[in-house]
Amino acid sequence: MADVTLMKTPAETALAQAYESAKTTLPGNVESRAEAFELFTRNGLPHRRVEEFKYTDLRALLREAAPFAGMPSADDAKAALQAAKALKGTQALEVPFVNGHFVRDAVDFHNLPEGIEIVPLAEALANGHDWLAKLSPVEWARQNPVYQLNTTFMADGVMLRVVGKVETPVHLRFVTSANSAVATATRILVLVEDEAAVTLIESHESPNGANHQPNDVLEMIAGDRSNVRHIRLNAEGDKALALSTLNAKVGAEAEFFSFNLVTGAATSRHQVFAILDGENTKARINGATMIKGGQHADSTLVVEHAAPHCESRELFKTVIDGESTGVFQGKIIVPHHAQKTDGRMMSAAILLSEGGAMNNKPELEIFADDVQCAHGATCGQLDEDLLFYLMARGIPRKEAESLMVQAFLGEAIEFVEDQDLHDALVAVVEDWLRARA
């Protein structure tokens, strides 16, 4: 075999340089960074011949790697948070990040709600902390290049521990305020103890016009009989390339719900890697995506039923307008011992325009012989007969389309039980539809 010299793309070269120059200044734990970067370098940015990235060719999409954002000044951070709009008004403990850096001053550490502990990640990485050993709860996620990049560059974040039933939701608010392109790599670790319950909100926003490159990872270990509701909003600016990963390991007899609403970013990819690690756990992972123009939104999830008697439901709804492209890749893995698994995955897309495209790839990997698993994928236009019915009552076409789109997405959003939060998400949908009309 002839010698092959691997050609690096300009972005890959820039990432290597960024790592070289940052590795001495990034906080602590150099080994895991080095290991992650070494794994990343073996294959470089994933491209369309890599099955998991077939529809989201990062090598082509990430032409230039933006410089990593520095720590904002106290004034800049304050101004950025004041201007933040995402899910404003929801009652929650705000844990804010500006340009990928935790804004310590915005959190009153002495008056945290009962049952919540917060440790700044940069500090923990620099000085050591017991909880660091709990990072990367989903072993196989380490093979993922997006995750490898986050591990390489993670500069800030928080570690959060939840004990008991916490009423106040925790809002992880991410704001990128820089007007020129920056990259960020945040890492959140959430440890939900046995029997604990919490609602976690995540919102991500940035200004239009800048090619920001956030790469965020939220990792979670949810204990036995825990109840976690995770609500995420991607409201990034129109030029952003937003990568995100949720790694969750859920214990026995627990309830786990994660919902991601996407309207933002030029390109986004949200990955969910979940392991149902104890018996009789119920997980529901939903997503709703609304894209237009030339947007590209990818939802990729892998759910492993690692214990018997677990139930999982995945429901992803995508609304595609303009020339935008949606991607859904979902895989349910059932190892041979996970008998009585009940898994159902559904992806449905509506194309509002001629030029849009949807790629649906549901997969089941089942080794057990006594399971119930199903998957489905649909892709279509709004029903003309239903539109006519609404219009025949005087409702103009765009408004009729909006009603039907809201109903379509509603099926994924309705599982958000917190009424304020539900209404805030519906308002995001309504805003998107109003901008379209």
Place this chain on the structure above:
Amino acid sequence: MLEIKNLVVQIEDKRILNGLNLTVNNGEVAAIMGPNGSGKSTLSYVIAGKEDYEVLDGEILLDGQNVLEMEPDARAAAGIFLAFQYPLEIPGVASMTFLKAALNAQRKARGEDELTTPDFIKRVNAAATQLEIPKDMLKRALNVGFSGGEKKRMEILQMALLQPTFCILDETDSGLDIDALRIVSEGVNALRSPDRSFLVITHYQRLLNHIVPDTVHVMSAGRIVKSGGKELALELEANGYADYRESEAA
């Protein structure tokens, strides 16, 4: 007043209406009867503005204004209402949300103020009570899980709420039991007024015992082939459509 002049309509190269002429005056209730496939439902869809049909010739004038150039929602705002033969189920759209959207869209199109929520609810409740529609039905998604009779009552509720000037009832009697037929008919009769006209499409004379028409028209092969008073319906009930089918063949 609705005037249809020489209406010629086809769908996918198949001619359905062949030069149909019909006038319905203000306050008039006109019944259209005819055998299956004579074009009755096509006529109702074309008046309401469904896209699938190609109008080759003719006019439909509502109070002198040609509606053929208008979108379905503009026709509705101008006063046309079609009570569907098979009302559609719209999962996820709450009945109340739909009713409010429809009413306010029409008011907006006519340059009127939107209704306040209490005012809207009052109007809906009044109409619902008359049509014996339970309140929990209005809380459900539009027509989803409704029985055939409930769907038809919901159509009449919409009619009562939207107060159109020209109402088309497309086989509203189909799928109704005797009680539902009475309730629906009473609902329609309550809406009869000198400035509102009706086009009642039906196969059976039975409905016309409840909603007594001023005129009866027989449709065959895409044309009105005979017009008369309400006694024409009785004649058809006794003799069937055989006479008119012959004229179709000729």
